[in-house]
Amino acid sequence: MIAAGAGMGGPVLCGILTGHLEAGTLAAVGAMAVSAPPIANASPIANASRAGAAERDARPAGEATDVAASREDAGAGRAALRAGTVAVAGLLGTAVAGRGWVTAGAVVVAALVASVLGRFSTAATKTAIRFVTYMVISTGMEAVAHPLGVAVLLAAGAAWALTVTAAAGRIWHARRPRTPHARPTRRPFGARVRRWWRSLRRPESWRYPVRITAALAAAEAVAVLWDRPRASWVAVTVVIVVRPRSGAVRRAAERAAGTAAGALATAFLLLRALPPWSFIAAVSALAAARPLLRDRRPALYAAVMTPLVVLMLEAGRAAPPSTLAVRLGATVAGGVIAVGAGALPWPPRRAEDTASPARRTAPRAPGTTPSTQGTAPGQRSTRGARDGDVA
Numbered sequence: 549m550i551a552a553g554a555g556m557g558g559p560v561l562c563g564i565l566t567g568h569l570e571a572g573t574l575a576a577v578g579a580m581a582v583s584a585p586p587i588a589n590a591s592p593i594a595n596a597s598r599a600g601a602a603e604r605d606a607r608p609a610g611e612a613t614d615v616a617a618s619r620e621d622a623g624a625g626r627a628a629l630r631a632g633t634v635a636v637a638g639l640l641g642t643a644v645a646g647r648g649w650v651t652a653g654a655v656v657v658a659a660l661v662a663s664v665l666g667r668f669s670t671a672a673t674k675t676a677i678r679f680v681t682y683m684v685i686s687t688g689m690e691a692v693a694h695p696l697g698v699a700v701l702l703a704a705g706a707a708w709a710l711t712v713t714a715a716a717g718r719i720w721h722a723r724r725p726r727t728p729h730a731r732p733t734r735r736p737f738g739a740r741v742r743r744w745w746r747s748l749r750r751p752e753s754w755r756y757p758v759r760i761t762a763a764l765a766a767a768e769a770v771a772v773l774w775d776r777p778r779a780s781w782v783a784v785t786v787v788i789v790v791r792p793r794s795g796a797v798r799r800a801a802e803r804a805a806g807t808a809a810g811a812l813a814t815a816f817l818l819l820r821a822l823p824p825w826s827f828i829a830a831v832s833a834l835a836a837a838r839p840l841l842r843d844r845r846p847a848l849y850a851a852v853m854t855p856l857v858v859l860m861l862e863a864g865r866a867a868p869p870s871t872l873a874v875r876l877g878a879t880v881a882g883g884v885i886a887v888g889a890g891a892l893p894w895p896p897r898r899a900e901d902t903a904s905p906a907r908r909t910a911p912r913a914p915g916t917t918p919s920t921q922g923t924a925p926g927q928r929s930t931r932g933a934r935d936g937d938v939a
Contacts, residue, residue, distance in 0.1 A: 551716035553836035555583035555709030560831050561901055564824045571701055573863045574689070576831065578705030580856065581682055582712060583635040585837060587706070597701045605901055627714070629675060631706035639699035641686025648698075651687055652768030659764050668744045673792065680760065681787045688780045697925065730837035756792040763790050763889035770881055778875045781811075784857065785882025788850055790889055799846065800890035804883030806847035810854025811879040813871040817855065818862060827864035831856065854879075 556576045563572015644654040660682045666676030682702075689698055735743070747753045767783040774782075789803040821829065834856045840848040858875070867875075 550836065551713045552583045552839050553832040555579045555712045556835035557832035558708055559705045562826050564828065569824075569863050569896050573699060573860045574701040575705030575708065577682070577857075577860045577862075578631070578634050578638070578687065578702035578707075579709035580705075580835065581678055581702075582630045582706045582861070583709040583838075597743070627710045629671075630678065631703050631710065633675050633679050634682050635699040635703035637682035637688075638686045638702040639695050641683040642689050642695040642698045645689065647689040648772050651770055652765070655684060655768055656761055656765045659756055660761045663760050664748070664754075666756075667747055669740065677792070679825045680764075684764070684780075684783045684787045685857060685861075687783070688778070721802065723748050743922055748870075756790075759889040759892055760787075760790050760931070762892070765886050766885045766888075767882055770885070771878070774878075776874045778871055779877050779878055781878035782882040782885070785879050786886050786889075788853055788857075789883060789886035797887060800887045802847040803850045804887055806850030807854045808879050808883055810851040811858070811876055813851070814855040814858045815876060818858070818865070818867045818872065819869075821866040822859075822864040823865075827859070830864075834859075836878055 555577045559572045559575035559579055561572070563569045563575070597651075640654070640658065662676040662679050666673040686698065763786045764783055767786045771779040771782050785804070785807050788807050789800055791799075791803075798883045817830070834852050838849065838853050838856075841852060902917075
């Protein structure tokens with residue numbers, strides 16, 4: 549919590565002290581993308597990784613080795629990937645922003661390509677969601693700075709937040725004894741590519757790509773035809789609400805309601821310009837609340853995420869009532885579109901769609917079902933758990 553609050557509050561404070569608040573808020577947007585815990589259960593492929601965890605834990609003690617160095621290398625690689633993803637998303641989003649149907653087409657195509665490639669692995673799913681979310685948010689920043697400047701500021705903010713999070717993690721883990729871990733086994737890259745290609749033959753693999761693409765196409769069309777300032781918030785609402793495992797209408801409706809509540813609260817908050825220190829306090833408090841709500845309360849998380857994004861885009865400035873009304877209307881429209889995307893008919897999910905090849909071919913133990921096959925004794929199956937968020 550403290551690291552998340554400092555990760556976003558630090559760039560804002562730096563912007564206020566240097567007299568460049570907009571640059572500070574842009575860096576804080578980059579920090580927002582990486583300053584919360586990793587998402588959980590974001591992809592059906594994650595179930596295969598969890599299923600293999602029991603097998604790795606069951607290895608003899610002599611085979612378990614401490615792989616702290618390799619884990620640190622992998623962590624550094626993931627950190628660079630997250631920062632780079634945010635920077636590229638900001639660069640492309642601001643480059644195509646304000647171009648009407650060109651913007652709409654670019655966002656829809658990017659969402660389709662990213663969501664399909666996201667089926668490659670759990671990490672790819674997280675990267676795809678992060679990329680689409682921040683590209684959409686960046687389309688509202690066309691008047692802030694040059695696209696390259698936006699990309700640099702986003703990357704700098706992400707690097708700052710990752711540094712703060714890493715330092716907090718080292719302090720936390722230094723107080724706990726280190727235990728040896730089994731070195732995870734990885735499939736050859738070619739085998740993983742072939743598995744991803746085969747997965748695209750199953751209807752389940754296209755559920756999220758079709759829904760996010762259709763929802764963003766509708767949202768961008770509404771924004772272009774409406775032609776009002778802040779109308780791009782329709783698409784922002786869609787990327788906040790639509791998630792890979794949010795096919796159920798109830799979950800999408802919960803997130804849409806949380807987004808609407810957050811937008812309404814922000815409308816009252818921005819009736820007057822926030823003093824600098826109040827702005828920092830609000831940003832830090834909302835950022836600190838994100839880790840608590842991320843995987844547990846999707847509606848409350850959306851209610852926190854919405855004012856956080858709005859505060860960053862408005863830099864704490866007061867907005868006229870007409871702008872606030874447009875944003876509220878855009879939020880309602882985006883919520884309706886997102887819930888409608890969740891209601892799109894789709895073939896029922898098969899148990900083997902989310903199972904690893906080993907689980908699909910292995911003999912089933914007595915008294916087990918496809919959803920519990922490969923689950924360690926005493927361990928609850930994660931199938932059906934709520935998906936997390938990246939944004």
